[in-house]
Amino acid sequence: MSSRLEHLNHWVAEVAHHTRPAAIHWCDGSDTENRMLIDQMLADGTLHLLNQDTHPGSTLHRSHPDDVARVEHLTYVCTTHHEDAGPNNHWMAPDEAHAEIDALFDGCMQGRTMYVIPYCMGPIDSPLSRCGVEITDSPYVVANMRIMTRMGAAALARIERDGTFVKGLHSIGELDPNRRCIMHFPEELTIKSYGSGYGGNALLGKKCHALRIASHQARSEGWLAEHMLILGIENPQGQTHYIAAAFPSACGKTNLAMLIPPEGYLRDGWKIWTIGDDICWMRPGPDGRLYAINPEAGFFGVAPGTSNKSNPNALASIQSNTIFTNVGVTADHQPWWEGIDNGQVPVTDWQGQPYDASMRPAAHPNSRFTVSAKQCPSYSAMSEDPHGVPISAIVFGGRRASLVPLVFEARDWTHGVLVGAAMGSETTAAATGAVGVMRRDPMAMKPFCGYNFADYFAHWLSFDTEGAKLPKVFHVNWFRKGDDGKFLWPGFGDNLRVLEWMLRRVEGHGGAVETPIGHLPIAHDINLEGVPLSDEAHAKLFGIDREAWQAEFASIGDYLAEYGPRLPQALLEEQRKIAAELA
Ligand code: SAT
Ligand code: MN
Numbered sequence: 001m002s003s004r005l006e007h008l009n010h011w012v013a014e015v016a017h018h019t020r021p022a023a024i025h026w027c028d029g030s031d032t033e034n035r036m037l038i039d040q041m042l043a044d045g046t047l048h049l050l051n052q053d054t055h056p057g058s059t060l061h062r063s064h065p066d067d068v069a070r071v072e073h074l075t076y077v078c079t080t081h082h083e084d085a086g087p088n089n090h091w092m093a094p095d096e097a098h099a100e101i102d103a104l105f106d107g108c109m110q111g112r113t114m115y116v117i118p119y120c121m122g123p124i125d126s127p128l129s130r131c132g133v134e135i136t137d138s139p140y141v142v143a144n145m146r147i148m149t150r151m152g153a154a155a156l157a158r159i160e161r162d163g164t165f166v167k168g169l170h171s172i173g174e175l176d177p178n179r180r181c182i183m184h185f186p187e188e189l190t191i192k193s194y195g196s197g198y199g200g201n202a203l204l205g206k207k208c209h210a211l212r213i214a215s216h217q218a219r220s221e222g223w224l225a226e227h228m229l230i231l232g233i234e235n236p237q238g239q240t241h242y243i244a245a246a247f248p249s250a251c252g253k254t255n256l257a258m259l260i261p262p263e264g265y266l267r268d269g270w271k272i273w274t275i276g277d278d279i280c281w282m283r284p285g286p287d288g289r290l291y292a293i294n295p296e297a298g299f300f301g302v303a304p305g306t307s308n309k310s311n312p313n314a315l316a317s318i319q320s321n322t323i324f325t326n327v328g329v330t331a332d333h334q335p336w337w338e339g340i341d342n343g344q345v346p347v348t349d350w351q352g353q354p355y356d357a358s359m360r361p362a363a364h365p366n367s368r369f370t371v372s373a374k375q376c377p378s379y380s381a382m383s384e385d386p387h388g389v390p391i392s393a394i395v396f397g398g399r400r401a402s403l404v405p406l407v408f409e410a411r412d413w414t415h416g417v418l419v420g421a422a423m424g425s426e427t428t429a430a431a432t433g434a435v436g437v438m439r440r441d442p443m444a445m446k447p448f449c450g451y452n453f454a455d456y457f458a459h460w461l462s463f464d465t466e467g468a469k470l471p472k473v474f475h476v477n478w479f480r481k482g483d484d485g486k487f488l489w490p491g492f493g494d495n496l497r498v499l500e501w502m503l504r505r506v507e508g509h510g511g512a513v514e515t516p517i518g519h520l521p522i523a524h525d526i527n528l529e530g531v532p533l534s535d536e537a538h539a540k541l542f543g544i545d546r547e548a549w550q551a552e553f554a555s556i557g558d559y560l561a562e563y564g565p566r567l568p569q570a571l572l573e574e575q576r577k578i579a580a581e582l583a
Helices: 003-019 031-044 094-105 139-148 153-162 205-221 253-257 263-268 312-317 413-421 453-461 492-506 535-541 546-561 569-582
Strands: 023-026 059-061 075-077 113-121 130-136 166-171 181-185 190-194 224-226 228-234 240-246 271-276 280-284 290-293 298-302 323-325 328-330 346-348 368-372 389-397 407-409 424-426 438-440 472-476 513-515 518-520
Touching (some): 003 113, 003 130, 003 153, 031 139, 113 153, 113 205, 130 139, 130 205, 139 298, 190 205, 205 224, 205 453, 298 312, 413 472, 453 569, 472 492, 546 569
Parallel strands (some): 023 113, 059 323, 075 181, 166 190
Antiparallel strands (some): 181 190, 228 271, 280 290, 290 389, 323 368, 407 472
């Protein structure tokens, strides 16, 4: 191996010395290697074969019942100065963190194979891409990383060219919740994760690298690493606009990224192109616009609720070569989850027990599918473009049963940053803890920003420079409920009606009224043909309750104050200005 890889070799040897595996396997990402690992996991029960007639190449993994979601309370950002991690992160001093987690890693791979996974986040030849190497003792992680990233020989070649990479060390350990933690060392470009085999805790390329470490890297290099989907909207004239949209986990990012246009739009020739469903890296191009890539190569989507009605593109994507995690199965070994709505019935639940609705759902609420993006019918070839795609609009959204209207537009970039910083959402099953509690989740990055949110907001503001052609910023809420507790907006494909209004705003036509919280469409500005809405829906989706918004702005002010003197003054002034207008 060349001298440029010496640093990597040295680290691998050091880890092997410390964790004492029975064997070391360098992953090349080939089909042969993948088949070998899958066969081995089928033999030892890590994977179960699904019906190969209906779901060729697909398997099921049942995780430990205590290991089914991200564990935010056990996730740390370990910077030299506590202040650099900010009140938005759990912090530990780097020395202390290394000592604590290294003790767990001591000898933990005895009797196991240690896999070395070189991977690239983003197209192999893109200047926006960044590489990493994950060392793990989980073949399930290897199989997932192969789908979610560009993994193997090509990535190793790029690492050799770049000379740098993010180091990720992972062991499933004993899968004991009391011996579990995920540590990030942004200053050392290092991640250490112990005791969990679940997605966001174990596939280190995803949230740990592409968001926590990358956000830190992006700040110092002048770009943005965001928890956003990227989609292309092609109009009947054949022009495509790209939108990046941030929503918390399990709020429909995958559905929006793969949306099927409603009837009239399909007839007129509108098309949706999927670039990514979870993560977006963007940086200003020579023309001043923001250009985005999806650092991932696959989807790690929430299974429950995915049906031919809610997301036919996702359902079509997962007919083959898919790893399902924690779903139920039917008598003939097809995957099944709540809301699949295909007329079949589960016989076995996600824990492998006979299905009993009074015991637990057939699929865990955070059960997932892992599949290559290329299997999606709306996959865009632009996903491989090394330059990325130009972003016309940035959308922020949360799950808000009350208060927040269907859509509004920020007046300018600074206001847009405040809209993102003030985002709130009700918690979901994607993280352990109570579900349905409203919490502030700025830019949907609360669990993923690798540094102090005050500095992060300042970084966002810093893009507003002379010559910048920044996207317009919008806020949406697909989840507003009526007095009867039912959703007021149909959502799914009909969300295109809202996106189309945004694009008209981007192009300078498209009506709106000015309000203190931003520009709101009145109902007739949005194409509602074929969408019957009650008077209550009209009032709540397209109106604002000033008094309730005054209370919201007071709460936003209190929230921002938690960041103390590091918070950029411009953001506070924006909040105060709007609060005053509302009063
Ligand atoms: O569990 S993951 O972090 O991979 C997915 C998510 O929560 O968005
Ligand atoms: Mn996510």
